[in-house]
Amino acid sequence: MVNLKPKTSQLSAWVDRGVALFCLGTLIPASLAAADQIQHLALWWMVVVGGGIVVASIGMMVASFQGWKLRSFALVYVTVVTFGLITWPAAWQSDQVAASSPWLWMCLGVAAICLAVTTGTGWGFAYSIASGLLFAAVRMTPSGQSASLLGAFQDMINLVMNASVVIVALGVVSTAFKELDEAEAATRKEATDAAIEEALLEERHRLDGIVHDEVMTTLVAAAHAPGDVHVAQQAQRAVDRLAQAEAPTETRLPVTGDQLTWLVTDVVSALVPQTKFVSQLEGLAVPQQVASTLGMVVREVALNVAKHSKADEVEVTMTSPDKGAISISIADNGVGFDPELVPKRRLGLQVSVGYRMWAIGGSAEIHSQPGQGTVVVLTWKPENSTVGEAELPRRRRAGRVLADIPDLSRPLLVRLVWVLVGLQFLLGWTSLDQVTMVWPVFLAQALAVGATWLTLRRTSDNPMRLPDAILVVVLLIAVTLIVQAVLPNGHWPGYATWHSGVVMVLLVTVLVRGQERVAWTGVGLYAVISAVWAITHEMTVADTLRVGFTPFSWMLVAQLLQSWLIDLADRMNASRRSSAAANKAIAQSFSKLVLRDVWLTQLRAQVGPLLNRIADTDYELSDEERAACLAQESRLRDAMRxxxxxxxxxxxxxxxxxxxxxxxxxxxxxxxxxxxxxxxxxxxxxxxxxxxxxxxxxxxxxxxxxxxxxxxxxxxxxxxxxxxxxxxxxxxxxxx
Incomplete structure (x- = not known):
């Protein structure tokens, strides 16, 4: 039984990159919201908090593209944002009540997401709840606009629910990525194993043909017709066929860790079937000469175990202690011996093990005591430490495009979209006092339900059908016009603008389902209509920029993530094609190594001396040798059948x-x-x-x-x- 160490998924790096981009993108709307508040905040606070957020956001983006861990920068971001929220009332330098809510609210959800991705989902949820409660308390102070209890409650619900939905979505996507990565690795391993088995079967059939047609026929003929010149010619032909099969006819490609595991497992289990195997040689490559020698040495050690140890437990462990290096440990619980008492003339350990390992630049250590079993450790390290990886065809690991993820966890993701839309409806219901008429709000929500159903409904079309995408945009524009028609003049109506969240969620979904142009067209129309509304309703410059820029920032993040993932999928498909060809070439090369250095070596040691004597026309076989011919023929027949x-x-x-x-x-x-x-x-x-x-x-x-x-x-x-x-x-x- 071979235990293969699972490989760690690398796709989380793309989640980190998306989170880092989200943090960086949040700086722009946060800066717009802070424009009217900076003059009322203490300078030290802006330097520490504002500067810390900027540095941490940029640091996360750089780290994500450099392949570094985000944890340090993310914890700095969370710490700075938390400190800023706690000290906000103290940093407020004006006696007047703030005209708007603290701009830090945009960073609180981001901080919860950062904590969830880098530390754990539980920590992210806990932080979103704690920061939501703290923000609600700050909102009811003069520095927080002296919000009512209802307004503070709305802010808390908005922060907690939005952060929670994103955390759950990231968790689902991350889980889907890992499942895809593991499935891809398993499929790739199955393909590699299948290629090896097919190539080995082909070589085994070729060898069995030689054994049956040449070797076994010669042995039977020699036993019954000694001295026949035709038998001598037949024996010489068998010797020549074996030599021809043993000659290298191709470029020797490196042997992978999985193939070396197969080789060691095969040669040891043939001699000591009770052996247990543990292999951690994934991602390794060694020259064929080294793999061949290791196979021969391991076989010699296993032969000694089978003949002398009387062990009932044997374990072979294969690891790579250093880059490109190999360590093979063969341990048994047998009778053991004192290595110092082994005569120097005994060639089994000295030549078959020690000298062979020395010849490839490796070493062999034997640890044993009478009654305490034996451990033989074989070690090899390449002269150039990069050989162990550079000689193998590189395989890119990739995730799937964002549009494929709903097929893996579609019910949960669909529910997440509905929850987010429902949350915006709830915020709209608690803000009905901000609108001039109530019934248009419910009409707009009915249209939003239709747009959501149309966006999420399951169809066989991929991408989303163009008429459906256009209809979704039309419905969302209608929702926007209806809601904006009942919003007040002169001040920002708070969560009465619930429709903006619905529009963004559904347009991002349209983008993900493949209708990019339609989604961007919808964003453009929404931004223009909202900017016109802000100007005609006497909103501030910051409010006008916010309604015009925020949709583009969200869509830009989604577009970049989708582009990265599509590029990953393209590279994955190319990698699959190249890996299939590489697998076949490596498997064929490896199968010839097994044929030459394992099967033929054993066969020549078994029948070579007899065939050479039979081929010698001047040599007359004795009765014992003729009997040996029949015994060897029976032995070969047993092995074949x-x-x-x-x-x-x-x-x-x-x-x-x-x-x-x-x-x-x-x-x-x-x-x-x-x-x-x-x-x-x-x-x-x-x-x-x-x-x-x-x-x-x-x-x-x-x-x-x-x-x-x-x-x-x-x-x-x-x-x-x-x-x-x-x-x-x-x-x-x-x-x-």
Whole structure:
């Protein structure tokens, strides 16, 4: 079982960038609102609070584009805004009641959002409630326009609800981004694994063809027709075919961390099926020569574990302690030994492990004591620390366009829009005393409900249909004209302008659904109509600029975010196409490495000496060598037909058992690899039955998928008794 360390999502950087842009964009309407209040505020307060907000906002924007964390700048922003709100009454230098609400209200919601993004959603919600209550208290002081309790309550509700809706929306988008990122990573890994499996299967079929047509045929012919010149020629042809298959024919691409994990897992589990694997090699690349040597060294260590350790628990851990470096630890709980007492002439550890690691610039450490198990640590580090990453094709990670997010969490996002529209309706109902007639307000809200339904209704069209988008803009302009017709002259009517929030929310939604030109046209019309209304109703310059500029600031933020995300989606699609081609090339290169340096190495060590003797026309095989030819042919046949049921050690036991007359039959009907727990249990029970001197027949069968017993083993003894062993998918044994 391989445990892969999950990768951390990088898409939160784009959320940070959007929040930073929102903070920076808030400076403009806040500055317009502060224009009439600066003269009444203490200079020290404007320097500390105003300057701190500007510096923190710019700092967040720079940090977001540099890839730095926003937390420090965000906490400065929150601290400065909170300090400014607490000290607002003390900073107010006029004896007159303020003519408008404190301009800091625009920054309070932003501060809550910053805290939610950088510290946690709970902190953001808590801050929005606390700052809303504090702002309501300030609003009822002379410096806060001596608002009534109702007016202060309206401000509090507006601040808390708006901030909460944005926090929830950001949370939904962030969650959707992470889900998409994880799904993309899982899909990419599945594609990579599939490419590797396909390439390995192709190479395995090619090798099996050579083994069957050349090697096995030669071994059988040599056993039955010794001295035949045609058999010698056939043996030489088999040797040449193996050498040809082993020769490199392509540029050796680097081996990825996932591929190295597969290689180590395969060679170790073939010898020690009970091994558990932990891999943290994602994003790594090593030269093929290094990967090949590591595979050979790990196999040698596993062979020593299988032969000498008597361990029932083995764990292989693969990590990258430094950039581009590899550390492989093989630990067992076996009998252990004293490394100092191992004779220098023993080549297993010295040559197969130590010298091989030295040859690639690595090292091997062996820690063991009698009775306390053994730990072998293999370490390799590239001479150039950038090799471990630079040689791999780079894969960009991207999120989805904003228009795709509603498909992931559409019900929640739709509810959020309705909640925000409903909030604006509530503010309108509490401001009916500010309008000259009441019934037009309810008519406008009815039209706004229709526009909201039309904007959010689910259709198969993507983007939103042009007639629907145009109709939404027409309805919103009608809402604007109706509301403005009943607003008073000479002063800002407060939340009686509830329609502005509805217009902005729905036009941003139209933008997100793909009708950008229609959305911007609607914003332009709304801004012109609102500016005309402000001028004709004797509003201040600040009010006129606010109604004209605020829509553009919101739409600009939404447009930039959408553009970034669309660019990310384009790059993601391009990355998918290039990654598919790169996966195929790397998988083919890796499969040839496995063929050359694992499978062929094992095959040549197994049958190479016999084939060379058979190919020598002057050499006459002995009776023992002819018997060895038949034994090797049976061994190869078992590996081809029943790869799930044999390991190198069980093959040795099967060969010995057949040598003393035991009938061993293996049937593999599964088609997929057995679970490692099953392989470990099977190795144990096969070894016990094959070494039992009373056993005269053993039949092992791997069942097709879906059977309760994954493997069954039948043993028949000399006295006619039998033992039937069944292994389920977890390796549990049932004996009958």
């Amino acid at each position: 029943a790869g799930n049921l044999v390991t190198e050690l069980t093959s040795d036991a099967i060969e010995v058992a057949r040598g003393r007359g035991v009938d061993v039959r293996l049937v593999d009907s599964r088609g997929t690899r057995l679970p490692e727990d099953v392989r470990a249990a099977l190795t144990q029970h096969l070894g016990r039955l094959l070494t039992d001197s009373s056993t005269k027949r053993v039949v092992a069968r791997a069942a097709p998928e879906g059977y309760e017993d994954v493997v069954t083993v039948l043993a028949v003894r000399d006295d006619g008794s039998s033992e039937l062993i069944g292994l389920d998918a977890s390796g549990r044994v049932s004996t009958r």
